[in-house]
Amino acid sequence: MATESTSETENSENLEESPYYTGQARFEFLVERISTRVRNKIYKSFxxxxxxxxELKVLDVGVTSNRRSDSNFFEACYPHKEQITAVGLEDASFLSEMYPGLTYIQTDAMQLPFADRSFDIATSWAVIEHVGSRERQRRFLSEMARVSRKLFVTTPNRWYPVEFHTVLPFLHWLPPSQFRQILKGLKKDYFAEEANLNLLSERDFIELLPAGMKVTTAHAHLLGPVSNLVLWAEWPD
Structure with missing residues (x-):
């Protein structure tokens, strides 16, 4: 029991210190519940x-050191843990202990240390909006497509009325430069940087994929509108 209490305390402190979660602090419980609910729907699509x-070899790109219930959601849900290779910039080595059989590698998603077509499927859950410019987003998907035969990638929908990271309504519909200027004025400097938040519409998302991949789109809805975008892409046989 003492170990669990310490872990929860450390996690809470990490959340408070992380600029990623600053904008969600007042609504943390609600955001976590909504995020988990939406990701459940998306996992069913997966x-x-x-x-x-x-036998299916799966690569999950962009795992996190955070232990919130909606973090590393795929690892919790996927039934064949021994076939998961999870990668991320942060130290998430605890995943190998939490899910015996899982392989964790701390590495840069822009330069994955795997041979071409090493995996049957590569997944990424709401990571692409955090990798930076459109060119970096394109490279992110290209590298995933290089090492796998199929992709399953998700991102929040830019045209949903609420921006989930900042919990602000409608302002993200403005041109990105104006939105970022407002965020700076609101002292949300972390998400005002393109390197940390670069939202995508469905058209933007599809255009980032490597040429030649067959694409299927899916959507998750929250209270009516499309909240999250899903791309399922595969190389021709």
């Missing part, structure tokens, strides 16, 4: 498309 088997 399961229908991927049809997991014990």
């Amino acid at each position: 399961a229908q498309l991927a049809k997991p088997t014990p």
Whole structure:
């Protein structure tokens, strides 16, 4: 029991210190519940498309050191942990202990240390909006597509009425330069930087994929409008 209490305290302190979660602090419980609910829906879409088997090799790109219930959601849900290779910039080595059989590698997603077509599927859950410019987002997907045969990638919908990271309504519909200027005025400097938040519409998302991939889109809805975008892309046989 003491270990659990310490872990929860440390996690709470990390949340308070992390600029990523600053904008959500007042609404943390609600945001976490909503995020978990939406990701449950998205995982069902993944399961229908991927049809997991014990032989399927899966790469999950962009895991985090955070232990909030909506973080590293895929690792918790996927039934064949021994077939997951999870990668991220942060130290998330605890995942290998939490999910025996899982392989964790701390590395840069822009230069994945794997041979071409090493995996059957590469997934990434709401990471691409945090990798920076459109060119970096394109490189992010290209590298995932290089090492796998199929992609399952998600991101929040730019045209949803509320921007989930800042919990601000409608302002993110402005041109990005204006939105970032307002964020700076609101002291939300972290998300005012393109390197930390660069939202995507469905058209933007599709245009980032490597040429030649067959694309299927899916959506998650929250209270009506499309809240999250999903791309399922695969190389031709």
